[in-house]
Amino acid sequence: MHPRAVLRAPFTRRAWFExxxxxxxxPLAVLGFVLTLVPLALGAALTATxxxxxxxxxxxxxxxMLARRSARLHRALAARLLGERTAPPPPFRRGHGIGGRIxxxxxxxxxxxxxxxxxxxxxxxxxxAYGVAWWITALLNLTxxxxxxxxxxxPGGIPMxxxxxxxxxxxxxxxxxxxxxxxxxAATLLAAPWLVRAAVAADRRLRHALLGPGELTQRVRALExxxxxxxxxxxxxxxxxxxxxxxxxxxxxxxxxxxxDMAQEKLTDQDGxxxxxxxxxxxxxxAHRSAAETLSELRDLSRGLHPPALDDGLPDALxxxxxxxxxxxxxxxxxxxxxxxxxxxxxxxxxxxxxANAAKHSGARRAVVTLTQxxxxxxxxxxxxxxxxxxxxxxxxxxxxxxxxRTVDGRLHISSPEGGPTxxxxxxxxxx
Amino acid sequence: MRVVIAExxxxxxxxxxxxLTERGHEVCAAVPDAEALRAAxxxxxxxxxxxxxxxxxxxxDEGLRAAIDIRGAYPGTGVLLFSQxxxxxxxxxxxxxxxxxxxxxxxDRVANVAEFTDALQRIADGGTALDPDVVTQLAAAGGRxxxxxxxxxxxxxxxALMAEGRSNASIAQTLVxxxxxxxxxxxxxxxxxxxxxxxxxNRRVLAVLRYLRG
Numbered sequence: 001m002h003p004r005a006v007l008r009a010p011f012t013r014r015a016w017f018e019x020x021x022x023x024x025x026x027p028l029a030v031l032g033f034v035l036t037l038v039p040l041a042l043g044a045a046l047t048a049t050x051x052x053x054x055x056x057x058x059x060x061x062x063x064x065m066l067a068r069r070s071a072r073l074h075r076a077l078a079a080r081l082l083g084e085r086t087a088p089p090p091p092f093r094r095g096h097g098i099g100g101r102i103x104x105x106x107x108x109x110x111x112x113x114x115x116x117x118x119x120x121x122x123x124x125x126x127x128x129a130y131g132v133a134w135w136i137t138a139l140l141n142l143t144x145x146x147x148x149x150x151x152x153x154x155p156g157g158i159p160m161x162x163x164x165x166x167x168x169x170x171x172x173x174x175x176x177x178x179x180x181x182x183x184x185x186a187a188t189l190l191a192a193p194w195l196v197r198a199a200v201a202a203d204r205r206l207r208h209a210l211l212g213p214g215e216l217t218q219r220v221r222a223l224e225x226x227x228x229x230x231x232x233x234x235x236x237x238x239x240x241x242x243x244x245x246x247x248x249x250x251x252x253x254x255x256x257x258x259x260x261d262m263a264q265e266k267l268t269d270q271d272g273x274x275x276x277x278x279x280x281x282x283x284x285x286x287a288h289r290s291a292a293e294t295l296s297e298l299r300d301l302s303r304g305l306h307p308p309a310l311d312d313g314l315p316d317a318l319x320x321x322x323x324x325x326x327x328x329x330x331x332x333x334x335x336x337x338x339x340x341x342x343x344x345x346x347x348x349x350x351x352x353x354x355x356a357n358a359a360k361h362s363g364a365r366r367a368v369v370t371l372t373q374x375x376x377x378x379x380x381x382x383x384x385x386x387x388x389x390x391x392x393x394x395x396x397x398x399x400x401x402x403x404x405x406r407t408v409d410g411r412l413h414i415s416s417p418e419g420g421p422t423x424x425x426x427x428x429x430x431x432x
Numbered sequence: 433m434r435v436v437i438a439e440x441x442x443x444x445x446x447x448x449x450x451x452l453t454e455r456g457h458e459v460c461a462a463v464p465d466a467e468a469l470r471a472a473x474x475x476x477x478x479x480x481x482x483x484x485x486x487x488x489x490x491x492x493d494e495g496l497r498a499a500i501d502i503r504g505a506y507p508g509t510g511v512l513l514f515s516q517x518x519x520x521x522x523x524x525x526x527x528x529x530x531x532x533x534x535x536x537x538x539x540d541r542v543a544n545v546a547e548f549t550d551a552l553q554r555i556a557d558g559g560t561a562l563d564p565d566v567v568t569q570l571a572a573a574g575g576r577x578x579x580x581x582x583x584x585x586x587x588x589x590x591x592a593l594m595a596e597g598r599s600n601a602s603i604a605q606t607l608v609x610x611x612x613x614x615x616x617x618x619x620x621x622x623x624x625x626x627x628x629x630x631x632x633x634n635r636r637v638l639a640v641l642r643y644l645r646g
Contacts, residue, residue: 243491250516250539251441257543258447262454265545279454290443 006190010138015193018200019135021081022128025074025203029125032070032118039063061102064111068092071114071211074121078207082200086212089113109214117210124206128199134192137161141185145178163188230407233400241301248297256290259283307348314344318369321352325367326359327384333371339378342432346408347371347380350426353401354382362386362422376430381423388420401426408432433479433556437462438469438495440487444542448482451545452552466494473502473509480510480533480556485522496522503529510555514539518565527644531637535561535597551597560597560640567595570644580643582624590617595640 009015043059046052075086092111095104105111140161147158159169160181172181213221263283266276274280309317315333322329339347351369358367364386372379391414392398402412409429416422435457439445442464449459460476463469465487473481481502485495499511510533513526523536535555541563542548551561571592583591586607593603604614618636625642627635 246486246516247441251444254516254539254542255441255443255447257540258444258451258545261543261545262447262451286443286447 009193010189012193015196017081017083018193018196019132021077022125022196022199023132024077024081025121026125026129026132028070028073028077029118029121032066033122035066036063036115036118057102061105064105064108064115067114067118068108068111070118071110074117074207075211078203084204084207086207087218089211089213090217113210113214117206120206120210121203124199124202127202128196131192131196131199134163134188134195137163138185138189138192141181141188144172144181144185148172148175148178160184163191226407226409229403233404233407241305244297244301244304248301249294252290252294252297256287256294259287259290263287306345310341310344310348313338314347314371317344317348318351318371321348321355322369325355327355327364328366329355330366330368331371333369335371335373335378337373337376337430339376339428340431343378343408343428343430346404346410346432347378347426347428350380350401350405351382353397354424354426357390357397358382358384358386358422362388362390362420364420364422378426378428378430380426380428383421383423385421387418388416388422389418390414390416390422390424398424433553434458434460434476435552436460436469436472436476436478436481438464438466438472438481438487438498439484440464441484444539448542452549455549457549464488466498469495469498470501473506477506478509480512480552482512482514482552484539485513485515485519493522496525499526500529503534507533509533510552510558511535512537512552512555512561514542516540518563518569520566520569523562523566523570523644527641531560531562531597531641531644533558533560536566537561537563538565554597560595560637562596562644564592564596567592567644571595580625583621587617587621587624590614591621591639591643594618594621594636595643 039059040063043056043063046056046059071089075088078084078086089110092108093104095101144158144160158172160172160177161169162184172178212218260283263280266280266283267274307317307320309320314335318331318333322331338344355367355369358364362384364384367382367384370379370381370383372381390398392402398412398414405412405426405428409432411427413425413427414422416424435452437445437448437452437459439448439462445462445464449462452459460478461468461472463472469481469483472478481499483495483499485493487494495513495515499513502509503511511526512535513522514537515522516539518536518538526534526536533555535551537548537551541551554561589607590603593606598606600614600618601611604611607614621639622635625639627638627642
């Protein structure tokens, strides 16, 4: 860290708010700890008798409900003072009937995790409070000369505080002594924010681990999101296919039929010689061109649906792709284990899109495609020597690519400084 | 007739221009989007316009909206819409202000240039040209309606062809019956739909609209 940052730390808003957070969180933590542990201990002791066990159960339910509420309070406090939002856990689902309600409370994982937080929070909060104590010590020592002047030399001297428990409270009764207090205060002031920060960092970890949505919930959320992406993507692709068919082959076939009909009219108009042989020739030529264009458009479209080369595996398909690319492409593909078809197709389209991007936008002269496999995961890397500056923009091609890759839990890494070169890596799991 | 064409596919646009010019019609303008269409119609005041429904920039119903505007601003200009699919919704919107000088055909019909130019001529003369698909869909969408269920199967055939915009002679030819028989059917349709005696063309339009919109 820069030495200036160390000197400046005590004078930053962040340090003050962190200290305020620790100050506010400490009494809450102590209260929460006591209100949790005492009923729990009481409940455990009562469980010796049957009636007591019922009472213990009620106490446990109460503690769990309290834990949920105190968790909300801690989350709000962190959001307010630290500006750190913890994603809310899933809402509580009530049961039906008395048994069902108690059962729902006892199975409430969120509440149990919150209870864990309440217990684990105490030492962290204590550390935070200790950090706040350093702040106070520092401020008192720094103002000691002022108090010395105002007090006009208190008999027996003014006590100087030391942040360390072993330091004692030496009394200052001389003018040079006050300077010692100032020096000690300054040192403490410099250290205090870091102590507080350590407590806040520990607390952050606890909050993320115990107060946020659990791993499963997060996974469900991610899956819901990527499922929506996959559905959107499929719809968008069908729409694009419809557009392509509409603007391409359908139009050409209408033109083809129309020119043939016009030619036919010219041929059947007359009984004898054809009056406009050139016109007929032109129309037939137009028809022929339309037919040829239809064929090539249909070929492109069906290749877009499923590249036939993929049937022979990804390396072959990529070789075909590389050969057809507008840029000279150097390809190395080595995959000992064949991934599933969905992953192969995904990798192929990523390569196709990235190569097209390189040829279109970057002004590159050549590209390198590398395909490797690590622990089953597929790694596709496309680099080019173009001008760089590739980034994900809303609605852009890379954004679309990232969305599609996410649907199979894959990842996209972009390294593309201005001026180039660009290296884009796609990592895909062995199966979708 | 004087024609303005709006079609975004260049190959089709050029063929339409070629085809109409060869048949002695005047193509005042051939444009690729709805904005240019509005401007061209304002400038040339053509007898009829041929309008693709899906055009840039959104490729949805630009052509239809322009066509409706044109119908409102220049009642003397006929409008022939064409597209690759028939959308009942579009037909209803187009026919909302009446069926005189209006047409809606599948693009496939262009392939039969003689029929296509006939339809265009009919629209330019203030008639109607609806694709058989449009008629079927609209009639189906309308469901059973008062007056219509009393029509016989033959009368339904006749009114469907009337809805396409055909003359009695053309209907007789299609159904392979005499001209008189068709006239009898038509008169019976007017009676069953309760259309008062007035000039024949007007009753015809009313009958067709009743049939299509219910």
